[in-house]
Amino acid sequence: MRQTGGVLDSFQATAERLRTLNRVMTTKAAIAQTPKELVWTLNKAKLYRYAPMTEAEKRHAIPLLLIFAIMNRPSILDLRPGHSFVEFMLRQGYDVYLLDWGVPGLEDRHMKLDDYAVEYLPRAIRKVKTVSGAEEFSLLGWCIGAILTTIYAAMLPDEGLRNLLLLTAPLDFSNRNGLTFAKWVDERYFDVDKVLEAFGNMPAEMIDYGAKALKPVENYLSSYYKLWDNLDDPRVVESWHAMNTWVTDNIPMAGAAYRQLIVELYRKNKLINNQLVVRGGVVDLSRIRANLLTVIAEGDHITPPCQSATILTKVSSRDKELYRIHGGHIGIMAGSAAARTTWPHIDRWLGARSR
Amino acid sequence: MSDGQEKGSKAFDPMETFRGMRDAYLDAMAKTMVEAVNTEAYAQATGAMLEGTLAVTAPFREAMEKSLANTLQQLSLPSRQEVAALAERFTNIEMRLDDMDAKLDRIEAILCGEEEGEPLGEGSEDAAASLAEGAVQSPAAAGGPQARRKAVRRRRMRQRSAGNTRK
Known part of the structure; x- marks a missing residue:
């Protein structure tokens, strides 16, 4: 009798696990839930201001603008309630803004990095200043967002940028042996013009495949095994669900910007060598004077550490810091350890420079 | 059932051994695959595959675009390109x-x-x-x-x- 009960319990537990598996594989988690207000739009770009979580007198004077990559949703910065970088920064008293680049359509296929960095970004910053009433601001750029913020900081150094935070910034492409992507997009094997002629923009599926194929076993197998092993642990399941919702919601990349990324950065490494020309002007990194924090993920396979360290020797900033942290490209900001490691370090660094 | 027996039965979980073997295999495979995708041969192979796919699909894509453009013209409807051009003007x-x-x-x-x-x-x-x-x-x-x-x-x-x- 006891044995029959045990078998029934076992069946019920398995059925429950399968229900959980079905739910997380077929539904989307509620991500990006922190209350925010739309304060500016231009084409597909949207600027949001998050509702403050601290009293006015306890808030930092310098607003913080978050810039994420142009081929992923910025919701990773506000992943889920209780585990959100945005929420954390709001609780520390920052006036937080987020620039969402939106999803480019066929009409945006001619948009270059130039357009993002010195056309859209300055306009969004103007709005941040107007809304916040502050003359100065902080910029946090992550991944391709770090390329855009670096270009902005070099091209418009006198517009009030006080603090520049670069997270896993792909800026230096000189170490070709260390960059798997650089091999894949080598001009001998990859005809970027042919791809863009066929699709206009770089399709989200191709970008997603490129990112996942760097670590195929982890992304296509281990991730699901890890979920299966932890289906009884709601904490792991909800975290996986939120991350999977973000990972599977990809967007295409504007054709001209993608071409620039491949040809001028991956192949010719123009940015770090002060050779990149944006709107007729050379992007001279020595013009960057803002306080600089560069965060490097030691286990980053998308932007290996060698791509982000060189910037410190190129800028004129007196106050600059390199912060290395154990973790991956996304994990350092959205992983379970982020709230104990990366976020508090960013807060300590930025808080001291936002008075 | 005593605590000692419970601990003993937990240690006897056959799935744990299977999971250990599986994880060890996946780790080894992960390392091998990371090395494989980081080779010139892989880059060449994926490049050739992409090139081949684009070459094969190009005539179909062009034919479809032409036929669709003709149909839309007959129906007095704007083509995708025209809508995109209009959207560009809106952005300006x-x-x-x-x-x-x-x-x-x-x-x-x-x-x-x-x-x-x-x-x-x-x-x-x-x-x-x-x-x-x-x-x-x-x-x-x-x-x-x-x-x-x-x-x-x-x-x-x-x-x-x-x-x-x-x-």
């Missing part, structure tokens, strides 16, 4: 509106400064000059101090509250 108009919004912000800031009895600094003269030239600058570049911005916000709030009262 949006940009111009944003430029005008920036200029209005600065004019408002200057006027509010006058209204509030604040002395107009050198920056405001620069701002006026740049406005006349039609240049787009940030409010900071126009030299508007924080107090002036606050005055603008106060005025806007007054206008909003007046609007709400009217409603």
